[in-house]
């Protein structure tokens with residue numbers, strides 16, 4: 001099983017049928033001429049016969065080749081073919097000879113194959129392969145990422161990326177039902193949105209510029225312009241020197257922004273979206289989870305199977321104040337106003353192992369664009385913000401909040417945070433002509449995928465990760 005549903009795959013210049021189509025509808029196709037194509041997963045048979053196990057994106061099928069049934073030179077070339085080479089086979093669908101079963105045992109369902117009349121080698125694979133596609137042996141992550149083109153052919157890795165695509169599709173699907181529209185913001189920018197440090201500088205003709213850290217300022221401008229509810233799924237770049245399992249220098253951020261909303265409203269959007277993603281995966285994509293579990297079970301030592309438990313909503317809200325109390329009550333060394341470290345988050349996760357929001361952070365820990373409500377004070381009398389995080393266990397998935405829509409306070413915030421309002425006029429000017437209160441969030445797609453697939457590292461669920469030491473492939 002490779003996990004893809006062949007329904008809807010039309011014939012192409014290179015094949016009339018996918019392999020899964022023939023396996024599933026073999027009874028109707030027996031005797032029919034077909035052309036199939038795929039990778040040679042295994043080649044067996046000596047003398048005058050050859051069993052070629054093919055794999056395409058939908059599944060597996062055996063082609064049966066006979067020396068006296070086709071061009072001899074081609075037959076010999078296929079018989080000597082290296083694993084992973086690509087081949088096209090034309091022939092007739094036939095029912096495979098049923099395997100012998102002990103008397104009294106149930107007869108297995110019929111299986112089908114293609115009896116070849118001709119074949120064409122499209123591309124021979126070099127040997128040895130830098131990593132085995134079907135082998136169960138452990139391969140280091142670096143070797144796998146260096147050879148991602150082969151790593152991806154492994155079923156469980158392929159399943160993870162199919163799940164990634166599903167997560168994005170279900171997320172989009174949900175937001176569209178809540179009236180959001182998709183937008184795209186520029187990735188070449190002139191001023192920082194998330195503080196001045198983590199920027200990758202670049203030269204934009206004669207002007208200095210940077211790679212965008214997030215769509216923050218542009219999604220807000222879209223709201224000020226009247227788009228009302230927007231989302232964006234796009235790359236964000238951070239020149240952070242972290243080398244951890246959850247940080248990358250380029251990641252896909254799934255952002256929303258919403259007019260006439262506060263932090264609680266957008267937390268609602270987020271939990272409904274995650275609930276929709278989890279329920280859809282659990283209803284429709286269990287076979288992808290099974291592929292991952294099959295691999296986990298075959299590991300040495302075996303890994304616990306993953307399961308998609310649809311989280312109940314609303315997610316718990318553990319305010320920053322309460323979070324500090326929990327950490328302190330469990331012996332954690334933290335004071336009000338400190339950031340919550342991974343070790344502190346572990347203590348909170350003992351009580352809230354799943355998704356939980358942490359709202360109401362201290363104002364001075366949140367970015368300048370977060371709403372500043374002077375009357376809201378924390379347990380020590382310090383200024384609270386309308387900023388929140390969403391965590392799963394110890395890991396932060398999202399940051400978000402209600403935004404500051406009053407331009408004078410916004411400019412004060414910029415100054416308080418050591419930024420120069422003159423660099424932000426393209427943004428602050430947007431607030432001078434009537435600004436609706438608004439709120440939004442940014443979700444790290446790879447972090448969410450880590451939760452869903454049981455991956456222990458964001459690099460597992462990013463096709464070509466960019467980190468401190470990796471800029472290729």
Ligand code: AMO
Pocket residue numbers: 194213214215216238240246247248249250251253255256396397398399400401440441442443444445446447458
């Ligand atoms: P923040 O900087 O917290 O907020 O980023 C939002 C989410 O993006 C993910 N993330 C990362 N993932 C991988 N590698 C990184 N280096 C990395 N940095 C962040 C995290 C994080 O929760 N503008 C705000 C969002 C908003 O308020 O709408 C922002 O960018 O999952």
